Amino acid sequence: MPYGYNGKILHVNLTSGELTVEEPPESFYRQYLGGSALNMHYLLTQMPAHADPLGPDNILALSVGVTTGAPVSGQSRMTSTAKSPLTGAIGDAQCGGFFPAEMKFAGFDAFIIKGRSPQPVYLWVNDGQYELRDASHLWGKITGEVEAILHEELGDKNIEVAQIGPAGETMVRYAAIINMSNRANGRTGMGAVMGSKNLKAVVVRGKKGKKKFTVANKQAIIDMARYGAKIIPESDVAGLGKYGTAETTGSQQVVGGLPSYNFNSGVFDEWEAIDGTTMYDTILRGADVDKQDLRGRDTCYSCTVRCKRVVEITEGPYKVDPHYGGPEYETTSTFGNYCGVGDLAAVAYANQVCNQYGMDTISCGATIAWAMECFENGKITTDDTGGIELKFGNAEAMVTMTEMIARGEGFGQLLGLGSAAAAEAIGRGTEEYLITSHKQEAPAHMPQLKSSLGVIYATNPFGADHQSSEHDAAYEKDFDSYAERLKVLDLTQPQPKRSLTPEKIRYAVQTQYIYSAMDSVNVCQFVYGPTWQLFHVDQLRDLIEYVTGWDITVPEIMTVGERRLNMLRAFNAREGIDREQDKLPEKMFKKALKGGRSDGLKVDRAQFEAALDEYYRQNEWDIETGIPTRHKLEALDLGWVAEMLKI
Amino acid sequence: MKINVTLHGILRDYLPRPAKGKTTLTLPDGARVAEVVQQLNITRSVSAAVNGEEAELDRVLQDDDQLQLFQLIGGG
Numbered sequence A: 001m002p003y004g005y006n007g008k009i010l011h012v013n014l015t016s017g018e019l020t021v022e023e024p025p026e027s028f029y030r031q032y033l034g035g036s037a038l039n040m041h042y043l044l045t046q047m048p049a050h051a052d053p054l055g056p057d058n059i060l061a062l063s064v065g066v067t068t069g070a071p072v073s074g075q076s077r078m079t080s081t082a083k084s085p086l087t088g089a090i091g092d093a094q095c096g097g098f099f100p101a102e103m104k105f106a107g108f109d110a111f112i113i114k115g116r117s118p119q120p121v122y123l124w125v126n127d128g129q130y131e132l133r134d135a136s137h138l139w140g141k142i143t144g145e146v147e148a149i150l151h152e153e154l155g156d157k158n159i160e161v162a163q164i165g166p167a168g169e170t171m172v173r174y175a176a177i178i179n180m181s182n183r184a185n186g187r188t189g190m191g192a193v194m195g196s197k198n199l200k201a202v203v204v205r206g207k208k209g210k211k212k213f214t215v216a217n218k219q220a221i222i223d224m225a226r227y228g229a230k231i232i233p234e235s236d237v238a239g240l241g242k243y244g245t246a247e248t249t250g251s252q253q254v255v256g257g258l259p260s261y262n263f264n265s266g267v268f269d270e271w272e273a274i275d276g277t278t279m280y281d282t283i284l285r286g287a288d289v290d291k292q293d294l295r296g297r298d299t300c301y302s303c304t305v306r307c308k309r310v311v312e313i314t315e316g317p318y319k320v321d322p323h324y325g326g327p328e329y330e331t332t333s334t335f336g337n338y339c340g341v342g343d344l345a346a347v348a349y350a351n352q353v354c355n356q357y358g359m360d361t362i363s364c365g366a367t368i369a370w371a372m373e374c375f376e377n378g379k380i381t382t383d384d385t386g387g388i389e390l391k392f393g394n395a396e397a398m399v400t401m402t403e404m405i406a407r408g409e410g411f412g413q414l415l416g417l418g419s420a421a422a423a424e425a426i427g428r429g430t431e432e433y434l435i436t437s438h439k440q441e442a443p444a445h446m447p448q449l450k451s452s453l454g455v456i457y458a459t460n461p462f463g464a465d466h467q468s469s470e471h472d473a474a475y476e477k478d479f480d481s482y483a484e485r486l487k488v489l490d491l492t493q494p495q496p497k498r499s500l501t502p503e504k505i506r507y508a509v510q511t512q513y514i515y516s517a518m519d520s521v522n523v524c525q526f527v528y529g530p531t532w533q534l535f536h537v538d539q540l541r542d543l544i545e546y547v548t549g550w551d552i553t554v555p556e557i558m559t560v561g562e563r564r565l566n567m568l569r570a571f572n573a574r575e576g577i578d579r580e581q582d583k584l585p586e587k588m589f590k591k592a593l594k595g596g597r598s599d600g601l602k603v604d605r606a607q608f609e610a611a612l613d614e615y616y617r618q619n620e621w622d623i624e625t626g627i628p629t630r631h632k633l634e635a636l637d638l639g640w641v642a643e644m645l646k647i
Numbered sequence B: 001m002k003i004n005v006t007l008h009g010i011l012r013d014y015l016p017r018p019a020k021g022k023t024t025l026t027l028p029d030g031a032r033v034a035e036v037v038q039q040l041n042i043t044r045s046v047s048a049a050v051n052g053e054e055a056e057l058d059r060v061l062q063d064d065d066q067l068q069l070f071q072l073i074g075g076g
């Protein structure tokens, strides 16, 4: 057996019910490392162009990476990839939790899922065995209920379940795939794709008590894990572990980078009510007896950072069951500051609804915030909303709307299409308030301040994304803290604040290759990365070597990242998507931010367009179209993709 | 002069737990943000706000200022 990976990929045809196993050679794994790059191989080779994202021709690929399941922090990640029903372009989303490691232990590296089952089914993969089972009795149920039924039905509490909730069944365009009832492949509507296929869940279990996973250098991995655990307290991720990702709320507020009121402002007066420190003091499980470090934090397989939140609220209008976890910074932002809601219980409750029904908290909260701005400007009225006063700051309306989207009720049904499609359906100038790129709602980081991130938002093949490159500050004023690590990537010339110089673009491009590779190896971007993360890029290289035995280099890893990015881009090109669609929301150019440190800031259009040219140039893509060139594709061993695109 | 300091997130751990990140320091006139960071033995890279506005570490403090300190995070 190879080190690190199983060498087995399960192909599932839901139309015919046929299940087959493919055993690719080692060179295949080294070419892609797993995850997103591996998924793209199948989407490009097996999916016809212009497939309906919610039709049987779409392929849903779920895969782990070569290091998934190793006993070290930050390796248990799974990527889902398919054509997105939200964006009409490529969709791609990662999750953590225990599912990814268990999937590896169950004997497979990927599930490639095609077709459409005539009735609801789930895929049960148990220690190398696999079957499709009836899921009629699970259809319509929320995630926690489904998990409980499956524990009972399969007689094993240690199974791991990646499932859709009712929102995936009704194909809310930003439906998520949820595991543990609180971890999500959140973005780009992968849950809707799963729902369109009548696939309720994928359930995995490795051999009981004995993990089927061999690594090349076990001792080195144990040493690395020990070292990681030892340095956490002094590292930059200590706060992330203790106070969660929402720890960052205050530092965003101070610089005017906390997107508020649907991105009209970079400050939110009530930020302290919803930040990570307040969450720690108030609603984390165990906070009442000062035991939240023990009882209010959760983790992913083998990770000692323990950044996941466990919230419990037993009183008041918004009760939260700890089974459904707790909100991340992105979620406190979209349901909180985007909507002007400074009510942490309401935010945690909306997060729970998303985890029960299976929805992306970013697109859900951001779509509601967009609708709120439309309402404030009279473009949407109570006639549309069914009487709900959808105003900024109205926590109750935010929660009600989240539930209506989840259940496909009334106005919620329209908002379940995503804000871009809803704006198209409503008209009346509502598109003016959109904050989407490639029809995907922007996450909680602001291109008005983080200028190179704006370029990534606009160009990223699966829409606005904050986890596809390193953010600007580390190559601006904060450079000194990260100089040593960035040197490994030959990034040694920090740039002025908000600049979009060729050197700044080089920083975005080079770190994008790293992030892109990390979504292929499938590692957590809090644990591995180019600047503030626990382990730096050299240590990611070490890990891959310790697990696989390959004598791999950082440039080789970055090439995998570049390869994956080009495959995503090529997929979109095949769908007729090119530079024309690489845009930031008009609002960011036209409307200056109000209040705080970022008062008056906009994105400069001329500077931004020039930066796009530079971005394509550095990627060696066609500047006019933004499509990868044959020369570049061939250099990445993707000549076959060039053939496919006839370029 | 007296400076009201609030430490956020992991920086709270530089004060005893019951303080929840809040303390009042008495400093000589002309003291700067960096001196507060030093006095509290904070060894992490920080960003600061004085009276709610972003401030550099060499910012001179005034009596009764509200100083907030945050851990510096490059990404997020």
Ligand code: SF4
Pocket (backbone or CB within 6 Å): A073, A074, A075, A076, A096, A097, A298, A299, A300, A303, A304, A305, A306, A307, A308, A524, A525, A526, A527
């Ligand atoms: S840092 Fe957090 S999200 Fe990442 S693997 Fe660890 S617990 Fe999971």
